[in-house]
Amino acid sequence: MDKFDCIIIGAGPAGVAAALTLVRKGLTVAVFERGEYPGSKNLFGGVLYSTILNKLIPNFWEDAPVERHITKRRYSLLSQNSEMAVEFDFDDFNHPPFNNSFTVLRSKFDRWFAQKAEDAGAVIFTETVVDDFIYDNGKVSGIKARREGGDVYADVIVCAEGANSLLTEKAGLKEKPLPHQMITASKEVISLPREVIEDRFSLNNDEGMALEFFGGAVKGMIGSGFIYTNKDSLSVGVGCPISVIKENNMKPNDLLELFKSHSVIKKLLRGGKTEELSAKMIPELGYKNLPKLTVDGLLIVGDAGGFVNPSLYREGTNMAMYSGVAAAEIILEARQSGDFSEKGLEGYIKSLKDSFVMKDLERYGDVPEKISEMPQLFKEYPDAVLKFAEGYFTISDLSKDELHRQAWKGFKDKVSIGKFLWDMYKARKAIL
Ligand SMILES: Cc1cc2nc3c(=O)[nH]c(=O)nc-3n(C[C@H](O)[C@H](O)[C@H](O)COP(=O)(O)OP(=O)(O)OC[C@H]3O[C@@H](n4cnc5c(N)ncnc54)[C@H](O)[C@@H]3O)c2cc1C
Incomplete structure (x- = not known):
């Protein structure tokens, strides 16, 4: 031996x-x-x-x-109580090899x-x-x-x-590794009946969905949250660099509780029962x-x-x-x-x-x-963008022109347009 x-x-x-x-x-x-x-x-x-x-x-x-093959992806920006999301649904991913993406x-x-x-x-x-x-x-x-x-x-x-x-x-x-080079992530597996998952996320049979949340997902700190659909459970989690957690005097589980208590997330998890809770690290050494x-x-x-x-x-x-x-x-x-x-x-x-x-x-x-050099991507900008959208869609007796002017003024009062555009350019270059 x-x-x-x-x-x-x-x-x-x-x-x-x-x-x-x-x-x-x-x-x-x-x-x-x-x-x-x-x-x-x-x-x-x-x-x-x-x-x-x-x-x-x-x-x-x-x-x-395997649980489900991923046909749908949704990327969300959260402020404290609003969401802006882009969602993709690919029917072609329903065929072997199922875009090589499965929840497990x-x-x-x-x-x-x-x-x-x-x-x-x-x-x-x-x-x-x-x-x-x-x-x-x-x-x-x-x-x-x-x-x-x-x-x-x-x-x-x-x-x-x-x-x-x-x-x-x-x-x-x-x-x-230094504290900013390691993500600490907490995750729960939350059970829900299969048909509830399929109704709630508009999925057929074994189709699955991956949802990623940024911004207010973790109170505007650098980090993100996720929900992935399994057959009869959801994988729900959140991750932040260890340095950010330390600076904010938090524990990984506090982050998960914060994420789950967001009004948008609560709706997606309602009626679910926590089956497992665990934490692990992800290396982001560079x-x-x-x-x-x-x-x-x-x-x-x-x-x-x-x-x-x-x-x-x-x-x-x-x-x-x-x-x-x-x-x-x-x-x-x-x-x-x-x-x-x-x-x-x-x-x-x-x-x-x-x-x-x-x-x-x-x-x-x-x-x-x-990204860590641009903390405004996680709080200041999501808040400002979602406030602008809220103003834009608000129905009142004001003319639409006046409404849009007010929404735009509110946005400009919160962020410098030049810096915002430059940061967007840098973020797009880094991430996409
Ligand atoms: C919260 C979170 C979310 C993630 N999400 C995704 C995702 O959606 N998709 C994706 O592709 N990746 C994701 N990842 C990353 C993915 O999990 C890892 O990249 C992958 O598991 C790495 O595989 P590995 O075999 O290198 O290490 P691991 O899967 O960590 O396996 C290491 C094994 O070694 C064992 N071990 C460690 N030390 C010892 C020792 N001294 N003696 C004996 N055994 C030991 C451990 O018990 C473990 O079984 C995520 C990671 C985390 C933490």
């Missing part, structure tokens, strides 16, 4: 994608997962992006515990995915925390697992430990702060590598799986030459650079930092 071709730390999407790719080529693979079962410690917002999964397991949705609950999905790797030959040790790496002449050659006979060795190790990447930091590959991804005998994949697209796409799962598969492919190549040194593994970096992972991180990775 104490020597494998490859050891993988973490049975999330990145680790399992790597394991599945390797065992299918006949390698012996051990996966160490601290949770009681894969997924038991995992949560995310809710949309699994699946281009890579569909290559690993074609038509996976016929077998996997991680406790079910991760377990199913890990089972596929196990069925193919991976050995998964659950309830086992990995505490450190073992080194041999500077090369990572094994791990120290918190269990009897816990020193386990391998030719190469893949670290897929997720956002709270203590091992990656311990190995000196990553600085401890493209220029990504960790070192390979050293002798070790590759870093998924959230541990900072691979999350923080733009409107909020794509982490697909990046995690791509990096897991890419790491596995390079390991297979390195086996040919028997060279698991940093040099022997450098093809991994090239594969990431040639793919959507690094291209999207380069394009969007620094969005949070840019």
Whole structure:
């Protein structure tokens, strides 16, 4: 039991994608997962992006515990008690591969995915925390697992430990992230009868909707909220940089309560029953702060590598799986030459650079930092825009010209038009 071709730390999407790719080529693979079962410690917002999964397991949705495929998206700007929204409904996304976007609950999905790797030959040790790496002449050659006979060795190790990447930091590959580089998110799963969800969100059968909320979602602080529709529940959550939460003396759960108490959100959740409450972090390190991804005998994949697209796409799962598969492919190549040194593994970096992972991180990775320089996007502007709209649509005895003049004056009193247009230009450039 104490020597494998490859050891993988973490049975999330990145680790399992790597394991599945390797065992299918006949390698012996051990996966160490601290949770009681894969997924038991995992949560995310809710949309699994699946281009890579569909290559690993074609038509996976016929077998996997997916909830709904996303056909509708809605982006909302909230002020304290109003909403302005844009909604998209794509009938074409009702056909395979369903635009590669499905809501899932991680406790079910991760377990199913890990089972596929196990069925193919991976050995998964659950309830086992990995505490450190073992080194041999500077090369990572094994791990120290918190269990009897816990020193386990391998030719190469893949670290897929997720956002709270203590091992990656311990190995000196990553600085401890600063509070503005980590989002803390709280999420509830709220049950509602299936037909209520379909009526309320205008969905047919297995169609699903992703709703994102900005501005007053979190009291005008930098951050956002979300609601994703599952079969008979809603995934409801909110996230803010740790720095913002600290500055405002709040706890992550306070944010969720604030979000749920907004008049617009309350209507969408009414009658629902909270089934689960959990919190987790999302890395938003920025493209220029990504960790070192390979050293002798070790590759870093998924959230541990900072691979999350923080733009409107909020794509982490697909990046995690791509990096897991890419790491596995390079390991297979390195086996040919028997060279698991940093040099022997450098093809991994090239594969990431040639793919959507690094291209999207380069394009969007620094969005949070840019946005944090414009806090007015989250409070001052949403309030002013929604007040303007309210004035515009107010019915009174005034002529419409007079009404519009008053609404426009109210807007100009609140924001400088020049600065507003410049900020909009910068925000559009950063996000879209
Ligand atoms: C609130 C929230 C909303 C999100 N929304 C979305 C979304 O809608 N769509 C999307 O694509 N992405 C989303 N993401 C991001 C997405 O969840 C991640 O990008 C993805 O899960 C990363 O996969 P991973 O395998 O790298 O890490 P994880 O999924 O975090 O898996 C890491 C695994 O390693 C285990 N582990 C950690 N340390 C150890 C250790 N020392 N020993 C043993 N086991 C260990 C953990 O228990 C865990 O199972 C969201 C994230 C959060 C927190």
